[in-house]
Structure formats: C-alpha cells, structure tokens
Amino acid sequence: MVKIIREGAYYQEGRIMKESQSHITLDRKALAVKNTISHAIVSAHNEATRLDPALRFDVVVCDPACFADVIRAAEAAKIGEFPVPCIAVDEKGEAEALGVSAAKRFGGVYVPKDTFSAGEYVRTSVAMTNDLILSSFPLSVGAIGAMAMRGGGGEILDVLFSERVETERPEVVAVYLKGKLHQGVGPVDVALAVKRASDSACSFMSGRILEFIGPGIARLTQETRNAIDTCFADMGCLATVWETDDRTDEYFRTVGRTDAFYRLSPKQPAYYDGAILVDLGTVEPMIGLGGTVLSVRELLDEPKELFARATVHGELPGLKLVGKTFPVGGVELRGQGDYETLARMAEFLRGKKAAPVSVHPDSEPVRRALERGGYLEVFSSCDAEALVVGEAVLMDACTAAATAIAGKLSTAIDAEYPRRVRKYRHNARQTEKKISDFTGSPKKVKLDWGDGDPAPMCGPLPNALLLKVVLSGDTPFAEASDVIREHGLPMGTTCGKLMVYSDLPRYDDDFRAALSLRARGVLAVLSKEYGNMLSACIDWGMVPFVSVKAEQIKEGYLYVNGLRAAVEQGTPIEAKFLGTEKTLTLELPVMPEVAHAWLILGGRIRARGGEQ
Numbered sequence: 178m179v180k181i182i183r184e185g186a187y188y189q190e191g192r193i194m195k196e197s198q199s200h201i202t203l204d205r206k207a208l209a210v211k212n213t214i215s216h217a218i219v220s221a222h223n224e225a226t227r228l229d230p231a232l233r234f235d236v237v238v239c240d241p242a243c244f245a246d247v248i249r250a251a252e253a254a255k256i257g258e259f260p261v262p263c264i265a266v267d268e269k270g271e272a273e274a275l276g277v278s279a280a281k282r283f284g285g286v287y288v289p290k291d292t293f294s295a296g297e298y299v300r301t302s303v304a305m306t307n308d309l310i311l312s313s314f315p316l317s318v319g320a321i322g323a324m325a326m327r328g329g330g331g332e333i334l335d336v337l338f339s340e341r342v343e344t345e346r347p348e349v350v351a352v353y354l355k356g357k358l359h360q361g362v363g364p365v366d367v368a369l370a371v372k373r374a375s376d377s378a379c380s381f382m383s384g385r386i387l388e389f390i391g392p393g394i395a396r397l398t399q400e401t402r403n404a405i406d407t408c409f410a411d412m413g414c415l416a417t418v419w420e421t422d423d424r425t426d427e428y429f430r431t432v433g434r435t436d437a438f439y440r441l442s443p444k445q446p447a448y449y450d451g452a453i454l455v456d457l458g459t460v461e462p463m464i465g466l467g468g469t470v471l472s473v474r475e476l477l478d479e480p481k482e483l484f485a486r487a488t489v490h491g492e493l494p495g496l497k498l499v500g501k502t503f504p505v506g507g508v509e510l511r512g513q514g515d516y517e518t519l520a521r522m523a524e525f526l527r528g529k530k531a532a533p534v535s536v537h538p539d540s541e542p543v544r545r546a547l548e549r550g551g552y553l554e555v556f557s558s559c560d561a562e563a564l565v566v567g568e569a570v571l572m573d574a575c576t577a578a579a580t581a582i583a584g585k586l587s588t589a590i591d592a593e594y595p596r597r598v599r600k601y602r603h604n605a606r607q608t609e610k611k612i613s614d615f616t617g618s619p620k621k622v623k624l625d626w627g628d629g630d631p632a633p634m635c636g637p638l639p640n641a642l643l644l645k646v647v648l649s650g651d652t653p654f655a656e657a658s659d660v661i662r663e664h665g666l667p668m669g670t671t672c673g674k675l676m677v678y679s680d681l682p683r684y685d686d687d688f689r690a691a692l693s694l695r696a697r698g699v700l701a702v703l704s705k706e707y708g709n710m711l712s713a714c715i716d717w718g719m720v721p722f723v724s725v726k727a728e729q730i731k732e733g734y735l736y737v738n739g740l741r742a743a744v745e746q747g748t749p750i751e752a753k754f755l756g757t758e759k760t761l762t763l764e765l766p767v768m769p770e771v772a773h774a775w776l777i778l779g780g781r782i783r784a785r786g787g788e789q
Contacts, residue, residue, distance in 0.1 A: 178459040178575055179374035181381055182452040186351060188390060189446040195456060195722075201446060209448035210491040214418050215349045215386045218324050222309045224341055225464040231341035236303055237263045237333050238295065238325075241272040245311035246330045246689050248279045248624065249632035250716070251337060257621045259283045260339045264303065266295040274627040277613045283621035294514065294610050296407055297539040300327075301432040301603065306421055306439035311336055313686070315410035318403035319389070319417030322426055324439045326416050329711055330688030338785055347415050348385045348450040354393030356458035361589035363573035364401055365513065368408030369463035371453055375412075381451065382414045389419040390443055393457045399428040400517035400601075407512070420597040432603045446609060453512050462588040465571030466493055473576060473588050495564035496586075500685035502601045503586035506534040507559035511567030513574045515538035516546055516601040522574045523552035524595035531581040535559045541608040543601075550599040633696050633780040634735040635718030641667060644735045654698060660734055673700030675735060676719075679728030681706065687713040695719060703727050707766055715772050718780025720744065735761065745778050765789050 181750065185196035187209060210216065218345035223229035237259075244265040251259075263285040265276045270290035280287040290300050292785045297315045304310060310667035311333060316325040332342045352371070355606060375381040389411060402419060409417050418441070426771045462473040476483050484498045496503055507537075513519075513713035514537050526534060536546040536556050542557075547553040564570060566577050643666060645654050651773065657672040684690040691713035694702070701720040702710075705727050713719045720740070724730075734755040743750035749764045778784040 178456060178462070179370050180454040181374050181378045182454065183378060183381065184451065186449050186452040187446045188353070188449065189445055190349055191392070191445075192460075199446075201448075202286050205245070205446070206448055209446045212447035212450065213349050213351075213388055213446035214390075214420070214443050215324070215347070215388050215416075217441075218307055218418065219347065221307065222458065229343065230783065231343045232309065232326075234326075235261060235308045235339055235531040236299070236310045237261055237336050238299060238312040239265050239274070239314055239316050240267065240295075240308060241267050241269070241332065243330050243333065243686065243689065245275060245629055246276060246686075246692055247281065247333050247337065248771055249328070249692065250282075250334050250782050251283060252624060253634045254338070254782045256283060256337060257283050259337055261336060262286060262303065263333075263337060264288065264299070265292070266298060268294060272627065272629075274625040275629060278622055278625040280613040281620045282624055283624045284615050284617055286616055289613075290639075291541065292611050293540040296403075296410070297515075297543070298416060300403065301353055301434075301540075301542075301605070302609075303511050304363045305434075305437040306441060307427070309770065312483060314692055317403065317410040317417070319387075319409075320399070320406040320419045321428065321437075321607060322421040323419045324386070324416045324418060325410075329518070329686040330692075331716060333676060334688070334716075334782075339771050340390045340513050347493075350382065350387055351447075351449040351452040352387050352389045352396075353452055353454050354389060354410060354457055355391050355395045355454075355492045356456045358401075358457045358460065359590060359745075360594045361575045361579070363518070363574035363575045364404035365408055366455065366460050366463045366576075367405050368412070369465050369470050369571060370460050371409075371455060372412055372465075373463070374453065375469070380413065380573060381453070382409075382412055384413070384415050385450070385452075387414050387417045388443070388449070389417065390433070391420075392454070394420050394458070395422060395424075395517060396691055397524050399424045400515050404513065404515055404518060405535065410563050413423045427499055430603065432468070432579040432605075435588070438715070442541070446511055451776065463571075464576070464577045464586075466496075467491060467569050473586065479588065490567075493569045495562065496570055498544060505532060505564045505580050506587055507535070507563030507569075508537040508577045508581045509563045510574060511537060511565060512566070514543065516543045518596065519543075519547055519556075520550060520552045520601075521545070521595060521597035522578045523555040524598055525575075525578045525592070526555050526581065531558045531578075532584055533557045533563070534581045538771055540605075541601055541603045545604065546601055550604075552598075560775065598636050610626045610650045630696075632717075632782075634693065635695070635700065635726055636671075636782055637721070637779050638718075638741055638777045639671040640739060640741045641670050642700065642737045642740050643670050643672045644737065645673075645698075646677055646730055646733050647674050648732075650742040662753065664734075664736070671700070674698045674700045675703055675722075677727055677730050678704040680704075681708065684710070687717065691717045691719065703730065703763070711766055711768060716766070716774055716781045718776065719785060721766055721768075723735075724761065725760070730761070733757075743775060744773055747773060 223230040266288045276287035305321040308323040310325040421441045469487040695717040735752045775781040
C-alpha cells in the first residue's frame with residue numbers, strides 16, 4: 178500500500194529509484210537537487226548568500242490570537258502599512274472589532290466567521306502557483322502549487338517589517354502516487370495510510386517538505402487533491418507542494434482567477450532526500466483512533482484487542498464497542514467540507530435509511546452551491562451522542578456515510594457510488610461583501626481593541642532595576658515604593674518582576690508567551706538556557722539572564738545596579754538580595770551584538786519603531 182525509502186532517491190524516467198541503485202555522478206546529483214519543484218519555489222524566495230535560506234514570503238495568514246499579538250507589535254513599532262497581504266481568518270468570531278479596524282489601519286484583510294474556512298479562502302481568493310505563504314497555523318495550499326510554512330508571531334512580524342525569515346535548508350521528500358483510488362476510498366484514507374507508514378519509520382514526514390509527483394495525480398480531481406493535502410497540513414511536515422496540470426488550471430478558472438495558474442513539475446532527474454511510494458489502488462478504508470491508525474478491516478476483524486489498545490490513553494466520544502460491533506446513532510463530520518466530497522456523500526445517502534449526518538461546508542459559497550444542487554437537504558443535525566469525525570476519530574467521508582447507513586462502523590468499499598455530481602459553480606460575490614479587504618489601501622483609523630489591550634512596551638533600559646523574584650508572572654508588586662524607601666534605594670528606581678525558571682517550558686509560540694509575561698509586569702527572565710525563547714524576550718525588551726543556580730532561587734527582591742553598561746558590554750553583573758548579605762551573579766546568554774543594542778533601546782520591537 179505505502180512504501181518508505183529512507184535514503185536519497187531520484188525521480189527519473191517517470192519512476193523513483195534509490196540513490197544506492199542509481200549511476201548518477203556527484204556533479205549530476207548537484208544539479209538534480211535543484212530540479213525539484215520545492216527547490217525552485219524556495220530559491221525564488223531566497224535572498225541569502227549562504228547555504229541556509231533567508232526567505233521572503235508573498236502572503237501572511239494569522240489565526241485571531243496570533244493576529245492580535247502581531248497587531249500589538251505593529252502598532253508599538255509604528256508600522257505604517259503591511260508590505261505583503263496580511264490575512265486574519267476568524268473562523269470563530271473571536272476578534273471582529275480588532276480585525277476590521279486593523280485591516281483598515283495597516284492595509285490587511287479580515288475574514289469573518291461564517292464566510293470561509295482558512296484553507297478555502299486562501300486557495301480560492303489569495304494563493305497563486307509558486308507562492309510562498311507564512312501561516313501561524315497548519316494551512317493547506319500545496320495542491321494548487323503553492324507552499325505554506327508555519328511560523329510564530331516573531332517570524333510573521335519579521336515579514337511585516339520587510340525582513341527575511343532565516344531557516345535551515347529544508348529536506349524534500351517525494352510522495353510518488355500511482356494507480357487509481359477504488360470506489361469508497363477517499364482522501365483521508367490516503368493520508369492515514371501514509372501517516373501509518375511514516376509513524377512506523379520514526380515520523381519520516383516530520384519537518385520536511387512533501388512534494389507530490391507521479392502518474393497517480395492525473396487520476397485525482399483537483400478537489401480530491403486539495404482534500405488529501407488538507408490532511409497533511411496537520412501531520413508535522415514543513416510544507417507540501419504538488420505537480421499542477423490542466424485540472425489545476427480549470428480549478429483556478431472556476432474560482433475566477435485565470436492569472437493564478439502556472440504549470441509545475443520536477444525536471445528529471447530530480448534528487449530527493451527520501452521518498453514515499455503510494456499505490457492508490459491498494460489503499461483501503463482507514464480509521465484514526467486517538468493517534469492510532471488502523472484499517473477499518475483490521476479493527477472489525479479484531480475489535481476487542483485493537484479498540485482496547487487505541488483507547489488506552491482515553492475514551493473516544495461517540496464510538497463504543499458493543500459485542501463485536503461499533504453501533505452509531507449519528508455522524509457529525511467536522512472538516513472534509515469541500516463541495517465535491519459533500520455532494521458525493523449526499524448522493525450516496527439519498528434515498529437510503531440512515532442515521533442523521535451533520536456536515537460543515539468549507540465556505541458560504543460551497544454551502545450555497547450545495548443548497549442549489551439539492552444536496553444540503555440530505556443532511557441533518559445530530560444529537561450529543563453522535564460520532565464526531567475529525568477530532569479523536571478520523572475517517573473518510575465515504576466511510577462515515579457507509580457507517581451512517583449501516584448504523585454501525587462499516588465501509589463503502591463494495592458500494593456503488595454516484596459517478597457524477599452537479600458541477601461546482603463558485604459564486605462569492607455576496608460573501609466577499611462581508612470581508613474587510615484593504616490590501617494596499619490603509620486608512621487612518623483608530624484600532625478597536627475590543628476586550629483586549631495594546632502591548633505594554635518597555636522603555637529604554639534603566640541603569641538600576643528592582644526586581645521581585647517570582648515563579649508565577651501573576652504575583653502582585655503593589656508594595657514596590659515601600660521596598661524602595663525601606664532599603665534606601667534611589668527614588669524613581671524602575672520596578673518589575675524577574676521570572677525565574679528552573680526549566681524553561683516549551684511553548685507553541687514563544688513570541689506570544691513572551692508578550693504574556695511582559696503584560697504581567699515581567700521585565701527580566703532568569704533561566705539556565707533559552708532556546709527559541711531568547712529571541713522573543715529580546716523582542717519585548719525583557720532582559721534574559723542566565724544562572725546555573727536558577728532552580729535554587731525562590732522569592733525575594735533583587736537590586737541590579739549598572740545594568741546598562743553590563744548589557745552593552747555583555748559582562749556579568751552582581752545583583753543583591755535586599756535584606757540579606759547574599760548576592761547573585763547574573764550573566765547574559767550568547768546573542769548577536771545587535772541584540773545588546775536592542776535591549777538598551779527597550780527591545781527589538783521598540784527599536785524597530787525608531788524610538789530612542
């Protein structure tokens with residue numbers, strides 16, 4: 178079904194061969210490395226003169242939380258206008274006031290709730306073949322020939338400051354598709370089959386670009402390709418990109434963007450850092466249960482043992498084993514909301530006695546097209562006991578439909594599916610009126626923070642600093658003036674908190690974590706090491722100290738004098754514990770010289786704004 182090649186591989190004469198079995202010389206290999214689609218896109222966006230790339234991006238896409246952080250930083254740094262389209266997709270309606278005002282203020286785009294899913298909007302309205310997109314969440318645009326990489330608030334802010342995002346040279350893995358999918362087998366089955374093989378090969382996809390090539394692509398509709406690609410967005414790969422063809426061109430024409438298409442295919446021979454070989458004709462219905470991937474056939478053959486293994490880390494809501502079957506009273510499908518999937522699912526369900534099936538179309542235009550085609554009426558709402566597909570339980574829409582008809586977990590592998598559905602007619606005119614698109618035309622408006630607040634920026638680095646040692650950033654510091662008087666410190670001494678970590682946590686977004694600390698009055702951080710958090714601390718003007726004794730420090734007050742000179746020169750500084758004879762040597766971590774200057778100015782964001 179799926180085979181992994183864990184060594185270098187060549188794509189030549191329409192097939193994949195291992196590097197060890199080829200006769201390609203080293204000089205030809207150096208050329209073959211440059212023949213992949215991925216290399217062409219990365220090279221076109223690379224502005225570095227060294228080996229590892231420094232990338233510029235064509236588009237930035239944010240979720241509401243990241244967007245709010247970025248807007249706080251952009252306002253503090255006095256950005257006048259976004260240099261590239263910055264799109265905030267608010268699927269849950271969490272930041273409408275800020276989103277609309279920020280789109281006007283900086284010339285961005287705000288996509289409100291109940292209009293588009295993020296992937297659907299970017300594919301149909303924004304991304305072009307060969308684009309490189311930076312997103313704060315997993316985003317699927319690979320099947321139309323664009324690449325989306327994930328980045329945190331810091332990387333997104335770099336792009337909005339017209340700076341480049343530095344990264345290591347990404348490894349590229351070929352996903353070679355051949356054959357044709359059977360009736361009743363769909364996109365999620367393909368993705369789960371590949372995930373199962375990748376997991377058994379030590380997370381083979383993780384951190385790599387997946388490049389989909391091969392003759393099997395031509396036998397997949399464009400929406401099926403989009404649906405497969407969407408599944409891979411959440412599987413830990415760095416990015417995905419596919420060959421494009423006439424079907425991709427037709428897709429862009431359908432959504433009214435005839436200038437967005439460019440034909441992509443690797444030159445041959447092309448060198449890859451590994452390969453995943455997928456015979457689509459051998460893929461069978463699959464199911465993901467809380468991280469465990471099985472074929473439905475395997476689960477039904479050995480239900481008790483395999484289900485017990487899958488639920489060892491917790492229950493799977495809506496799926497229970499009764500005897501040797503998995504009865505289901507309804508199915509709610511979250512995700513898989515493209516037109517083709519839902520239309521085919523509706524035709525399969527139509528006229529059959531089935532448990533209720535609830536779906537969520539990817540966009541308002543898709544919902545209206547389903548309604549016009551008479552497909553939406555087939556679906557209905559489910560009760561709280563329904564099987565929710567798309568979270569702890571993953572299965573393809575084909576399997577979900579067959580399960581609803583059977584009233585128990587089942588597959589549609591031998592069922593007759595409708596050969597055709599009504600052609601999708603994309604009409605987004607009414608929906609586009611709800612979207613705040615001010616790309617390239619910012620207006621002088623005041624930001625509406627709603628329930629949020631602007632960023633609390635640091636001023637220039639003081640020479641003397643009184644720090645309350647805390648293990649939680651919420652510890653109050655209301656008695657600062659009393660401490661200053663009690664210990665005879667200079668009036669006007671800057672006061673703040675020193676956040677102490679024995680082991681620095683790993684955050685999903687260090688930029689957001691640092692902003693949260695700064696908002697709670699933290700002016701300095703102490704840890705044994707920093708990793709990626711170092712850059713975020715410098716962004717928000719928090720002085721990063723290091724000490725091997727970090728885990729021994731509990732509570733109290735530290736007085737630091739001569740701080741500006743120590744930061745400027747990168748030298749250790751002695752801090753005094755007030756009320757005791759104890760002192761603590763604080764050192765600065767290794768960091769670029771420019772970082773010292775940024776800290777003296779109050780942080781990189783403040784320095785970018787030109788404040789002295």
